[in-house]
Structure formats: C-alpha cells, structure tokens
Amino acid sequence: MHNIRWGDLQYVLAVANEGSLSAAARSLGVNHSTVLRRLDAFEYRHKLQVFHKLSTGYKLTVEGQKLLESALAVQNTVKELEHKIFGQEMKLEGTLRLTTTDALSRLILGKHLAIFHQRYPKIQLELSLTSRQLDISHLDADVAIRPAVELPEDLIGTKLCKLAFGVYGAPDYIDSLQGKHPLESASWLVMHQGNASSQISELISKEKIVMKADSFEPLLIAAENKLGLAYLPCFMGEGTGKLQKVNIEINHQSTDLWMMTHKDLENAARVKALFNFIQEAMRSDFNRLAGFTN
Template sequence: MNWDNTRYLLAIARTGSLRAAAASLGVDQATVARRLRTLEQELNIGLFTRHPEGYSLTAAGRLLVPEAEKMEAAAAAMGRKTIGLDTTLAGTVHIASTETLARCFLLPALRELRQSSPGITVTLSTAPALLDIKRGEADLAVRSARPTDGSLIIRRLATVRMGLYASAEYVSRHGLPVAGSAFAGHELVMFPRDVLPQYWQELCGEPLTNGNIVMETASQLLMIEAVRQGMGISMMAQEIVERCSPELVNVMPSRSDCADIWLVVNPDVWSAGRVRVVIEAIKDAFGSR
C-alpha cells in the first residue's frame, strides 16, 4: 500500500468531503478522488459510503483510520527528528504563544534574531487553543502554564510579578480600591471563568465578592485595551504593563502575586541549529540564562 495515499484517506475522514479534503491538502478535488479510488483498488475494499451530505467511513474504513494515524504520526516524527539533525541556521521555526507574550517579549527577540540570522523564518501562532507540541503542531511554545507531559523539554524562562491595574481616568472616577474590601464599588475586567477558573475566587489575594464584573475576554491584548479605556481593574503582569502600557496605575500595591513563564520544546527539534538560535534569542528577551 502506498503510504502517500493514506493521507487522502485521513483527510476525507476528517473533513467528510472531497472538496474540504482537497483544500486541507492543497490539491484539487480530482486528485483527491483519484487517490481514494487508487487506495480502494489497492486494498480491494470500499473505505467510504458516498451520500448527498458527503463521505462517511465504512466499517472497513473505520478499522483502518487508527492505523493510518499511526503511519501519519511516524512520518511526522521522522520529519521532526530530521530537523533535529540539521545544524544550519536557515529554515522555518514554528512558535506558539499568547498575544501579549508575543507582543512584549517575542517580537523584540525576533527583531534582533532577524539581524543576526536572516536565513531563519518564524511562524508565530497566538490562537487561544493550545497547539500540541508533542505532535509537532509547533516546534516550541512560550506559555504561562507548565505542561505535565514529561516527554517534552520544559524550562522556566521567567517569574513575572502580577498586580492590579487600572487607568488614571478610571481611578479619577472610582477612586482606589481598598485592600480587604473585596473590590466594593469597583468594576473588574476578567478572563472567562472556563479559561482561568482559579482567578474567579480572588485576584492577587483580594476576594472578588463585592466587585462588579463588567467584561470577560480571552484576549490579553483586548483586556489591556479595555483597562486603558477605563472599563475597570484587571490583574496583569507588571513586566507586560511596563512594556505595553506603562501609563496604567497599580491600584493596590499591597496586593501582588507571581506567575512563571515556561519554554516548551519538542525534543525531536531541540538540537536543530535554527531552533537553538531562536531559543537563545527568546531567553535573552526574558533575561533568562
């Protein structure tokens, strides 16, 4: 059986149509149909049932998909290990992170990297959903949550100081919150409860009991902008405020917390020359050695 044809089996199984499978693979629809036909002839079985709504797996197709996924994973692992043997300072490195970490730390690092290693191209993903580093969806990540997977290479980049911030305009309207008042008379801008539930009991040690939550957003940049525009108080890293919005006011200096920033790397690419250079640039940006 031709391994390359199994890519088409997986694409159709995941998307349910020839057109969507073709789009995901970057080929035309006729190519997908031809590859599927060839694979079914090679195996002498039908893999899909065709119906007006699309394609659904037959019983035989459902049996083969897990095996095809193993082949896909093995091929991806071979590719990543090949990258790990490459000592050249050229090629693409895929980084996953958050919007604010990317803006405040990674972009300055990548600007410097561009001067010293112009052959390296970076793909920077900041979508809310975490990419799977182990499966090779990105080469490395910079995150505020430490992964539990022991097979990944994990290093602490920095420990940032968390504080409670608002705009000067907000403070002029509402005054400063009083420690121990549980934000009585104040408005709060929060991450959604299902994203960071641990911060829905207290912020920097101050209970939320009497606060009025006026906005929830999963976007860190939007949260900073909401605070800048006077919508309320939010918990932020002091280092990020200093870099992105130094005009914001720490409204309760007696309340603080800390959080670690982690570097997560797929071990298959750890030794690649271009990956090592990117890692060193990121460590420099965080003052980590």
C-alpha cells in the same frame, strides 16, 4: 492492489477532523476543489467509500473509520520520524516554528526576533500566536515561549524569569469605584482559562464578569475603554500608559515564563541557536516581566 499514498491520507484525515471540505481546505492551505478532487480520486482508486456525504457535512463510513484508525497510526509514525530527523539537523537554515502569546510577541519578542533574523538570515521563522498550549510533541511547534506552572511531560526547557500579574483599570473607572471594594463593586475582564484567571475568578462572583477572552490583548483594550478591571501581566498593564494598577491582595501574583522544546529537538542547530540567543537577549527584559518598574 493499489499502494496508498501518504499525501492522499492527509486529505482524508483533514476532512475527518474538520467535518467539511471547506474547513479541511482551510486547514491544509488549499482550495475546496482540490480537497474534493483528491478525496474522490482516493475513493475511486481504492474502490472504497470513506465518507457519507450529508447535508450537515462529511461523516465517516464504517470502512472509513477503520481507515482513519490506521491513518492516525501512520501519521504518528511519520511525525515521530520527522522529530528525529529534525533533531539531528545541524544546519543553521530552514524553517523554525515558534509559538508564544500575542502580548509577548508584540511587547517583548518582536525586537529580539528581528535581531535573530539578522544573525541567522537563512532560518525562516513561522510564528504562531496563541494562548492555547500547542502540542509540541506532534510538531505543532518546535519551540514555545509561554507562561507555565511546570514543564509539560516530554519537553525540556529553561525557566527564563518570573512573570508578574496585577489588576489594572482605566484611572477614571478606578475613581468611579472610590469608597467601594473593587472585588465587590467592579466589573471584571478575565481569560477563558488558565491558572492566572482561575485565581482571580475564585475571588469574584460570576455576575461581575462582563467579558472573557482567549487572550490578554482584548482584555487590555476593554480595560482601556473603561469596561472593567482586568487581571493582566504587569508588563502589559504598565506598558500601555492608559491603565493604573489597583492595590488588591491576590495569592497568584506571578508564574514562570518558560522556553521549551521537545526532547528530540534539543540538539537541532536551529533550536539551539534560538535558545542561546533568546536567553541572552531577554536578560534586559527580566525586571520588566517580573513587575519591577524602575
């Protein structure tokens, strides 16, 4: 009987999740041939066919499906152990994974993270910029700084400030709507999903939406190029210098900006250092984020 190595199972899981060798290789950060070699070696060593090799991709065999279920259980156990080990780590060095949005990173956090690095040069930051809510409970990230209506289950955190929203457009485009009600006549740029976009989408007809995006950044660029009106965080709309706020009454005008982590990680030295630093460093940004433009 051959002992199963966790490293081998990671390749099996990647192919099962991605459906192809090339996609699995990208997710693992290795080349195509490495995935194929590790997968072939696993099947040969254990005398087990894990996948059907189809023209459309890799599909699990019945035996492979059973193996996958067991591998997922092992993966969850390993990640739970990693959480607990990291949560007890007291050194101010090593990797710290932070997720936030591209706009917050560019306009707010970039300058603060540079100072954080100067203060803690042995902490290596891994930054993931996405509007998607990463699964902190499965170690996709250690700390998240992002808008949220409430704190997700199993996470702890601190509410940094209010994040204000408004409708913005290029001045020339707004002038072209003169004498017309923007909700009825304008073209609109909105997010694919999220509480903010759902509020504005309820007020306008679907045919008026000319662009959807998974981030506010492309909406801002489109608004600057007179494609339509965009519902944006005020710190973005006011900061561009090319957009003008439109006076429209909307129920959803703000949400909360949170900094959060998993309960198991709250006492980790790197996490505590970032929490304490960001809370203090961002105080000067609170009015701007809340839409107060002195």
